[in-house]
Amino acid sequence: MSYRVPRGTFDILPEEVNIWHYIERQVQEICRRYRYREVRTPLFEHTELFVRGVGDTTDIVEKEMYTFNDRGDRSLTLRPEGTAGVVRSFVEHKMYGQSLPSKLYYFGPMFRYERPQAGRNRQFHQFGIEVFGSHDPAIDVEVIAVGMDLFKSLGLKEVEVEINSVATPEIRQNYFEKLIEYFTPYQEELAKDARERLHRNPMRILDSKDPRTKEIAADAPSILDFLDEECLSYFNQVKRYLDLLEIPYRVNDRLVRGLDYYTHTAFEFVVDIPGAQASTIGGGGRYNGLVQEIGGPEMPGVGFGLGIERIILACKAQGVELPIHDQLDCFIVTIGEEAKLHSIQLLHDLRQAGLACERDYLDRKVKGQMKAADRENARFVVILGEEELERKEINVKSLETGEQEQIPLDTVVDYLMKKTLK
Incomplete structure (x- = not known):
């Protein structure tokens, strides 16, 4: 019998490993300059952590998690993303009692059951950062700047930031009602998962990949029209700081991200990758309620996750030659x-x-x-x-x-x- 790697996974061979080592060194150096400290969490966690932390209406929880019961009949899940585990560690070890803001980073494999394609695998790798303890919009922009600095250090060009405000849970509830009112007449034309989310989390419909659903969603109300004075001021400050640092961005009011825990700022890093279905190489945002949701005190947070395989694909597409010396x-x-x-x-x-x-x-x-x-x-x-x-x-x-x-x-x-x- 001949053995092959499971579908959606791949071997990183010696000639490719040097690329990964170089990216890891760049990550370590940039995080050193920005004063982020590394944290390493388990590859699997209790399933409930992701259901509560990521959100039970997300594609990740509904369709993509690798979940199993151990010999003690406990439900465990291979981590599909990094934030929930880092927040769990932050709460469990009472890092909120230390000097704030707490600035952490991670680098490692994640697991999602989805259809493999260019830049999308069932085992993939992420570099992510998380900041806890600050409400300042300047820290949102610092987080974005860390990502842009990494792309710059690798020689990756034409990376743009798409940003949106997903406001607060209270404002979103009012927005949800307007979305339900808008989508209800089209209910039978929506994709199956969009229909199922209509009354649970209609914002997720805006993120649908189904062509007809996307067409209908194009004329849906914009969340930016529902922002109160505080949320609008926060969003304007984020844009002002991005302008100050000359970070290229554009506002995308359909950007909701694939996770339910975001508040205020949501963003994605996008770059053209020929042959890949998606141009997103990472994204993140603010999640002011997540620490409390996972059992900690009321504590603001903000962070991102970047896909290393997608970054490497983008570098190859642009013909970037990394200065790797293996002599x-x-x-x-x-x-x-x-x-x-x-x-x-x-x-x-x-x-x-x-x-x-x-x-x-x-x-x-x-x-x-x-x-x-x-x-x-x-x-x-x-x-x-x-x-x-x-x-x-x-x-x-x-x-x-x-x-x-x-x-x-x-x-x-x-x-x-x-x-x-x-």
């Missing part, structure tokens, strides 16, 4: 058994000095070893044979210039250290 500093070529034995200690010494080094382990002839050094993209080849050992000298050849030099054997580490630092 071998030196390859040791040996001639004879005594040289092989000596190469073990020399290899160890070079690696202990911080150099990336390799030697032959397949008993190849000198020509085969030189070809291996070339395939490994080695900068230098160290050639060690019986005669060199007797003279206590070693040949060092630069594969970049073709120059070759004989040096004392006991100076090879210092010699290569100086050469590779140039």
Whole structure:
């Protein structure tokens, strides 16, 4: 029997892993500058956390969660997104008793059962940040700026921010009534899931992918027409700060996001990705009631989640060449058994000095070893044979210039250290 990865998952092979490492390093550096600290939460949580935190009318909870009962008959779910778990950790460990605002980030795999396509898998990876404890609209914009800084650091261009205000639960209730009034005459023309949500959460209809439902929703009332003075002022401040930082954005009053916990600001990062069904590479917003919903004190929050696979797709679509260096500093070529034995200690010494080094382990002839050094993209080849050992000298050849030099054997580490630092 031959085994293959489950549908909707994929292997990240060695030649691709360097891209992931580079993105992770950029994430770590940007979060260091903005003073976000990493938190790592379990890959699975109690199912109720996502039902309450994400929302029982969302596609995630209704259709996409990987849920199972363990041997203790407890319902557990592989995490479909990162925010609920981070909020749970924030509450459980009483981080709200520490200095606020609390600024956290995470990076890791998520799981959703959905139809695989370009940039959308059943196991996917997210970088996300969460900020707890501040009502200031400036922190919403800082969160957006973190995302834009990451895209800039990767060389990704033409990323735009779509923003909306989803107001407060009280305003949304009034808005819900108007949406129900608008959609009811079209009820039989709506997609099945839209009909089911009509009286539970009609805003979710605005997010429908069904063509006819989208056509009907195009003329639905705008939530921006229902904002009170406080919500409008908040939204205007967010836009003002975005203008101040020269972050390109456009207002999209149909943007509701796929989660039920948002209040005030909701946003998405969009960029053209040929071949992908969606152009969104991440999004987020403010969620002032979520901490309390999950058992903590009344505490404002704001954050985002970015899809790493989609970011990589966008970089490839734009022809972005990430500055990834996977060069071998030196390859040791040996001639004879005594040289092989000596190469073990020399290899160890070079690696202990911080150099990336390799030697032959397949008993190849000198020509085969030189070809291996070339395939490994080695900068230098160290050639060690019986005669060199007797003279206590070693040949060092630069594969970049073709120059070759004989040096004392006991100076090879210092010699290569100086050469590779140039």
